[in-house]
Amino acid sequence: MTTTTPTAADFRSEWAAWHDAHEAARASAHGFLAITSIRWLTGTPERFDDAPGAWSTSEAGPVVTLDDGESIEVDGVAVTGTHRFGPLPERSSTTIAWQDGDERVLIEVARRGGSDVLRPRHPSNPTRTGYTGTPSYSPDPSFAVAAHFEPFDTPRSVTVGSVVDGLQHVYEAPGVLTFDLDGPRSLLAFNGYGDGLLVLFTDRTSGVTTYAANRSLDVPAPDASGATTIDFNRATNLPCAYTPHATCPLPPAENRLDVAVEAGEQLPA
Incomplete structure (x- = not known):
């Protein structure tokens, strides 16, 4: 079986189509x-x-x-x-x-x-x-990293804070994603859409070029061996970056990455 590696042009084209669709959904009539x-x-x-x-x-x-x-x-x-x-x-x-x-x-x-x-x-x-769009870093294949999912013996209920003072959210965490990005890293993963995973994180760009409180990223379901890909180019802002009428969760403490993730969405315009 032969595996074809996407070209840089294909990577940018696929990202652009994804981002255009994401922006259209964000700005939809009842978004x-x-x-x-x-x-x-x-x-x-x-x-x-x-x-x-x-x-x-x-x-x-x-x-x-x-x-x-x-x-x-x-x-x-x-x-x-x-x-x-x-x-x-x-x-x-x-x-x-x-x-x-x-x-x-x-x-x-x-x-x-x-x-x-x-x-x-x-x-x-x-x-x-009045929305005019959200700036993003240029798509960079080096920020689409191979990752390994390490499941917990039993999923854990994890309580995280919120952008609303005093409000807390509880998520089910099935395990941890490990990967290399300028050194070994890990992210606590929550249950996402379907069989996929959800991660909430901050990094060294947070509050500088990206939204300070959080960014969100959907991760494809791992295969039988635990292999998946974390594509930080698809990191997005949660609603709290745009409106005060949001109750967005904050990332768990272990998801504060000590590296600059110069990929994905930046501070809203």
């Missing part, structure tokens, strides 16, 4: 740039200027009570009066729709750090309409 506020729900019903109804929550989950003439769309069905969402699992969310004049607004109802939150997404939000 996180469209979020106009984050509302921490309490037991007292409250009305907000960017969402319909009066909102509250309890152990039974979030509730919205709509006034006469107000309606929302839940799973494609128009709803009036009072709607109960039921208890939400941690880090889960559900999305409803609201027609605000000529604008279709999506409203995320979510559970974060033990609290229920509301985040309306208005396509006309200036954070979205």
